Amino acid sequence: MLYFLWMLIHGGYKVGLHWKDMPGHEEKETCNKCGITESMEHILTKCDAPGQQAVWNLASELWKLKTGADLPPPTLGQIMACAAIKRKDAGTTRLFRILVSESAHLIWRLRNERVINAKxxxxxxxxxxRWCKTINNxxxxxxAMTNAVKYGSKAIDKKLVLSTWKNVLKNEDRLPKDWTWxxxxLVGVG
Structure with missing residues (x-):
């Protein structure tokens, strides 16, 4: 995930005009659904091809379970800065970062399957x-990362994990107080 965000921030992905003068690949310059020159902003936040809107709707649905408010589709800047954006508490901040980064990465993978792999x-x-699998993973x-025996000082604090996923799990009321083991x-969306 960090690699995806690093490449996004540094303009490392080959989209749009990159394909203009590449023989046999010129058609990849333009979004075949929207008819405009592709950009990461278009792919992640504006494209009408299947994937982008559906993924952000799922993220918003989960966010609404957590906060009671919709998650409007993030801008490209918010996606790139998601690791620095803070919310009301550490758990909510962490869920926001997970939702935005994982959702954006899935949108990118769906686009590549369609455009690069011609699926x-x-x-x-x-x-x-696929979105549910990504978030459940x-x-x-x-x-797994709460295991202090296995990960020592690098283990994630159990309280932070419990706070991150509070109010978004299926049958949460039937889970034990510490469900990390x-x-x-599973998340309660999808």
Whole structure:
């Protein structure tokens, strides 16, 4: 994830005009859905191709469980700065960072499959499942990273993990107070 954000911030991805004078790849300069020159801003926040809007809607749905408010689709600047943006508490801040960075990265991967690998656009069902898998994988990593025996001083504080995922888990009211060692804990969206 850090690599994705680093490349995004430093303009390292080949989009738009990069393809203009590349024989056999000129069609990649323009978004085949919207008809405009591609840019990372267009891909991540404005494109009408399947993926972008569906992913941000899912992120907003999870954010609403956490905060009670919608998460408007972030701007390119907010995506690039997501690691520096602070919210009301550490758990909410951390969930925001996870949602924005993971969602933007999924949108990028969906675009690459469509444009670079020439695959058919993903269905809404597939997009939903892939987004849920992505966020649930992050939840699983968080749980695993609370293991102080295995990770020592690099372990994530259990309280921070519990705070990050509070109010967004399926059947949360039936989970034990410390669910970080439980298997099958999933986010409540999708």
């Amino acid at each position: 058919d656009p993903a269905s809404n069902w597939e997009i939903t499942n 992050r939840l699983g990593i968080d749980c 439980e298997t099958g804990v």
